[in-house]
Amino acid sequence: MKLRNIANYALLVVGSIVVAFPLLLALSYSLMSESEIATFPPPILPARPTLDNYAQVFATIPIVRYLLNSFVVSSAVVVGQLLTASLAAYAFSFLVFRGRQLLFFLFLSTLMIPWEATIIPNYITIRSIGWLDTYQGLAVPFMATAFGTFLLRQAFLQIPRELWDAARIDGATTFRFLVSTVIPLSRPALGTVAIYGFLSTYNQYFWPLLITNQTLMRTTQVGIAQLRFEETLRWGLVMAGVIMVAVPTLALLVLGQRQLIRGLTAGAVKG
Amino acid sequence: MRWTSRDLRSLGIGLAYLAPSLVLFAAFVFIPLAETINLSLFNTRATGAITTFAGLDHYLELLTSPAFRTGLLATAIFAIYTVPIGIALGLVLAVLLNQRLRAINVFRTMMSSTIAISAAVGALIWLLLFNPSLGLLNFVLSRVGVHGPEWLIQPTTAIIAVSITTIWLTLGTNIIVLLSGLQGVPEEIYEAARLDGARGLRMFTRITVPMVSPSLFFLFVVDTVAVLQAFTQIHVMTRGGPVDATRVLVYSIYQDAFQNFQFGFASAQAVILLLLVMGLTLIQFRFVERLVHYQ
Secondary structure: OHHHHHHHHHHHHHHHHHHHHHHHHHHHHHOOOHHHHOOOOOOOOOOOOOOHHHHHHHHHOOHHHHHHHHHHHHHHHHHHHHHHHHHHHHHHHOOOOOOHHHHHHHHHHHHHOOHHHOHHHHHHHHHHOOOOOOHHHHHHHHOOOHHHHHHHHHHHHOOOHHHHHHHHHOOOOHHHHHHHHHHHHOHHHHHHHHHHHHHHHHOOOHHHHHHOOOHHHOOHHHHHHHHHOOOOOOHHHHHHHHHHHHHHHHHHHHHOHHHHHHHHHHOOOOO | OOOOHHHHHHHHHHHHHHHHHHHHHHHHHHHHHHHHHHHOOEEEOOOOOEEEEOOOHHHHHHHHOHHHHHHHHHHHHHHHHHHHHHHHHHHHHHHHHOOOOOOHHHHHHHHOHHHHOOHHHHHHHHHHHOOOOOOHHHHHHHHOOOOOOOOOOOHHHHHHHHHHHHHHHHHHHHHHHHHHHHHOOOHHHHHHHHHOOOOHHHHHHHHHHHHOHHHHHHHHHHHHHHHHHOOHHHHHHOOOOOOOOOOOHHHHHHHHHHOOOOHHHHHHHHHHHHHHHHHHHHHHHHHHHHHHHHO
16 A cells, blocks of 8 residues: 555656646746757756846836736736626526526526627727726626636535525615625635636736737736747846746646636536 | 516626626627628628628538538547547546545646646747757657657657647546546445455456446547647647648638638638537536436
8 A cells, every 4th residue: 555655656646746837847947048058958947047038027118017007907807707797697596587597598698609700890999099008998798707607606516595584574685695605705706806817817828819919908918928039039038037927827827726716616516 | 487576687687697797798808709600601801791692502512612521620630639639548548646645736737737738838948858859759750760750840750749739638637537536436336346346457447437337528628629620739830831731720720810811711711620629528417417417
């Protein structure tokens, strides 16, 4: 039994290193000088670690501004999604009205429509209302979420109906019950929606690439990808940029792993 | 079915709660969808303004266009390289991670770390790994006596490079979904199989794989849809080249719409993309329904 455990751990260690290797390598290269990167055979660990590349990132691109842009847009999307999805999920779980089923299917149908299939008219719309190079252009199109609504509805349905009946007897309004009871009881699900919204917005590339032209309105993903198209490709610099951009999402992964897993597995059938 | 005033009132309240979402969906999903279909039937100016009615011309052009056929083929190759291998790797690692061992959570976090990594970040890192002179990949290959190719210069290897990058990017999701599938398998089933003498590979193929088949199928659809939508890694790594080897459907939409300004022609391709994704999703919905039914 002991021997089997050792074998298992060995496999786990090897597997983890292989999977995480590209990330670890990026970290390692971000600490190497360009001349060291160019040596043969390719080095794995820096002989003399230096933070020069990070300083160079600050000098080459407005990385702080990119990070700020990404945080502003992602936070706006999270707030927007939490508002629209909780209101909608509440209607789909506690309110009874004709056409509810039909409207729910209408929400779900948006999951079948790839964003890329609507990107041309959306681009034309955003351009015609003067939202190119703006935060609202980057954020507003993503403020409604069928997936988030679906997740919150599942959570709201777990709330005992007795609470609803009691609140009605106490004369609480429909909206008050949502704010004072349903929302506080659904914090884990709200956390899942928030983490999802943040991560997917922060990691976006296609849409920000299309609708931002000014350097100062670029988001992190588009901003660091530009480093690849600089005249001389400096790999240490690119890897330092990669690490700076990836750190917020990795931190989010470590902090919100449970919420993330709950979200990812909500769609899958339990096996 | 008559509508009483109470019905109308409750509908009004319901709609009020749904209104913020509905307005956004209308503005950025439903109306643009109708506009995409509409645009695909017209010729446009470079500004996007409609000029003349084209009918089904754009679709007929797609049928006869060698470039479109190459693009669809590239998309298919990309999917065939990426989806099965990604799921198989995910399953092997998920089985490894589905053990009661000390500190197993550390390994779970490390192996699923790619869920937090953006396609742009992943593509930049793999660009370095695939670099013929600086990259580690060709160095390792040379040590085992293989002369590594100029990955992104040759059409056949460029699509492999993009596929490997994509497999890595989706591995985290695959592992998490399959791990949760594995955790849903009751321990008694394994014990019963063990009593019947099942071990190792036999246990894996006869018990594990069938028991997580819903998760496998879910991932098959989700990963294929993700491949159909993949844009970032291609834009960062190959820009659709070399000689259109990685000009998949979405990249072709991007180039025709935003570089060649043929919005009508690009919209026809967007409609094809829509049909593919809708088809896949509907198959999944039906499958899930059936599954729930027979349980």
